[in-house]
Amino acid sequence: MLASPLGREEPQHKRGSMRVLVVDDSDEMRGLIVLWLEDEGYSVLTAGSGREALDAAAGYHPDIVILDLVIPPPDGFEVCEALRNHLTPQFILMTGLSDPDHVRRALDLGVVSLLRKPFTRETLVDAVGVAADRCRRDPLSKVRWHFGMQPGT
Numbered sequence: 001m002l003a004s005p006l007g008r009e010e011p012q013h014k015r016g017s018m019r020v021l022v023v024d025d026s027d028e029m030r031g032l033i034v035l036w037l038e039d040e041g042y043s044v045l046t047a048g049s050g051r052e053a054l055d056a057a058a059g060y061h062p063d064i065v066i067l068d069l070v071i072p073p074p075d076g077f078e079v080c081e082a083l084r085n086h087l088t089p090q091f092i093l094m095t096g097l098s099d100p101d102h103v104r105r106a107l108d109l110g111v112v113s114l115l116r117k118p119f120t121r122e123t124l125v126d127a128v129g130v131a132a133d134r135c136r137r138d139p140l141s142k143v144r145w146h147f148g149m150q151p152g153t
Contacts, residue, residue, distance in 0.1 A: 050076070063132070064132065065092070093114045
């Protein structure tokens with residue numbers, strides 16, 4: 001059993017059922033996030049651009065999307081808006097910019113968190129834990145699994 005960020009015990013296999021898509025144009029950042037999340041028991045897929053993210057999400061059906069705002073087209077906000085039209089993942093946005101308009105726009109999209117780079121492992125794992133809790137409370141999540149919206153289908 002692993003302790004969740006909220007202090008509850010959660011089996012690692014339950015976390016593994018959460019599909020996370022990590023989108024960043026930096027190979028190093030994607031690699032680091034993958035290591036952190038796989039160590040926590042999550043199933044992780046990556047993309048290096050907005051186009052790759054949309055293509056990956058179409059087949060992977062992520063529960064959680066960790067998305068950099070500044071990526072090759074379409075940008076992070078456009079990807080977030082496009083995925084919201086077809087899927088219902090929880091979003092965690094990342095940015096190295098300190099533009100107040102980004103914060104406002106992220107809040108308007110209802111994201112779980114807007115992480116400012118650089119961030120710590122604990123900050124990311126806590127945000128993903130909150131997103132995972134939201135996914136588990138989503139009444140449609142069981143329906144999506146029942147009808148085969150899972151990796152490889």
